[in-house]
Amino acid sequence: RHSHRGRADAVLAAPSIKVTDKQVTLTSSRYGTRVVVDLLGANVREWTSDITQATASNHLFNAKVARPHTPARGGIPICFPAWSHDITIDDEQYTKKYTSHGPAFNMTWKYVPDAVPTDSLAFELESNEYSRIMYTPDFKLRYTVNVTSPNTINLTLTATNPARDPQAPALHITPALHAYVAVDNATDAVVSGVEGLHYLDQTANNVERVQKGALTFPDGLPVNNIYKYVSTPKSASLRQGATAIDVSAPGLANFLVWQPGRDARIEDFGHDTWNRFVALEPGTVFETIRVAPGGSWSGSAQYSSHVRP
Numbered sequence: 001r002h003s004h005r006g007r008a009d010a011v012l013a014a015p016s017i018k019v020t021d022k023q024v025t026l027t028s029s030r031y032g033t034r035v036v037v038d039l040l041g042a043n044v045r046e047w048t049s050d051i052t053q054a055t056a057s058n059h060l061f062n063a064k065v066a067r068p069h070t071p072a073r074g075g076i077p078i079c080f081p082a083w084s085h086d087i088t089i090d091d092e093q094y095t096k097k098y099t100s101h102g103p104a105f106n107m108t109w110k111y112v113p114d115a116v117p118t119d120s121l122a123f124e125l126e127s128n129e130y131s132r133i134m135y136t137p138d139f140k141l142r143y144t145v146n147v148t149s150p151n152t153i154n155l156t157l158t159a160t161n162p163a164r165d166p167q168a169p170a171l172h173i174t175p176a177l178h179a180y181v182a183v184d185n186a187t188d189a190v191v192s193g194v195e196g197l198h199y200l201d202q203t204a205n206n207v208e209r210v211q212k213g214a215l216t217f218p219d220g221l222p223v224n225n226i227y228k229y230v231s232t233p234k235s236a237s238l239r240q241g242a243t244a245i246d247v248s249a250p251g252l253a254n255f256l257v258w259q260p261g262r263d264a265r266i267e268d269f270g271h272d273t274w275n276r277f278v279a280l281e282p283g284t285v286f287e288t289i290r291v292a293p294g295g296s297w298s299g300s301a302q303y304s305s306h307v308r309p
């Protein structure tokens with residue numbers, strides 16, 4: 001009888017998973033959370049907690065205007081093999097025909113269903129002719145999107161070096177997750193958890209500064225900071241009004257915050273959308289991760305939403 005009840009509980013807790021040729025949608029019956037992942041880029045386009053509430057909304061920003069040859073801006077693009085060629089341009093594995101953020105966000109991933117559905121989705125990607133134009137070595141990626149509580153998603157990226165020859169080169173990677181977190185107005189947003197950290201200011205030729213107090217976005221000025229984490233726990237919180245989004249990524253050494261500002265000339269933004277997101281990007285920028293032949297590397301980021309008391 002006990003095992004029968006166990007099975008019934010498992011069925012009740014089973015999520016609904018809808019798969020089309022473009023997207024996978026997971027609706028967690030246990031947690032009332034929905035995530036929508038595009039196969040193009042394995043981009044988490046939607047993360048909505050408490051979907052039963054009329055006011056429930058996507059925590060992630062998505063631009064309405066498409067870009068030519070690249071996925072529409074928004075969601076959580078995966079930056080692989082590198083967050084930015086500007087920082088790693090002298091690495092022999094990267095070519096200059098490199099899109100900012102690498103080929104993985106612009107490639108079609110494979111959804112790998114679980115035999116028994118859980119609150120987790122898995123995707124895989126392998127290097128091909130397109131990726132080799134920008135990054136020469138072969139790689140295999142696995143990405144899991146896991147709803148771990150009503151308000152939390154956990155994202156894990158695993159990179160494997162498939163080379164069999166132990167003399168083959170290691171993969172040189174500096175990956176990141178580029179979450180476009182939706183806000184009503186960036187000028188009211190505050191990022192805490194970065195106080196006292198050293199960062200490179202990309203709006204000022206990468207000059208190094210120290211963050212004084214929490215980070216704010218006044219006057220619509222651009223913010224483009226690469227934080228060097230110096231302490232643990234590595235977590236930051238973006239708050240606006242009554243809600244906050246926390247991000248922690250213990251395996252990723254750096255943290256970027258990007259807000260383009262009022263005067264950004266970004267072709268796919270309407271003039272009124274520049275302030276609708278703050279990008280929170282855990283990643284590894286300064287220290288190249290080396291993955292030996294046959295070896296793997298994994299990094300995770302956890303995003304959680306909460307209503308502030």
Ligand SMILES: O=P(O)(O)OC[C@H]1O[C@@H](O)[C@H](O)[C@@H](O)[C@@H]1O
Nearest residue numbers: 100101178202224256258279281
């Ligand atoms: O426009 P892209 O290539 O998608 O990049 C968006 C932004 O991504 C951020 O990570 C960078 O810090 C910014 O400098 C960049 O503009």
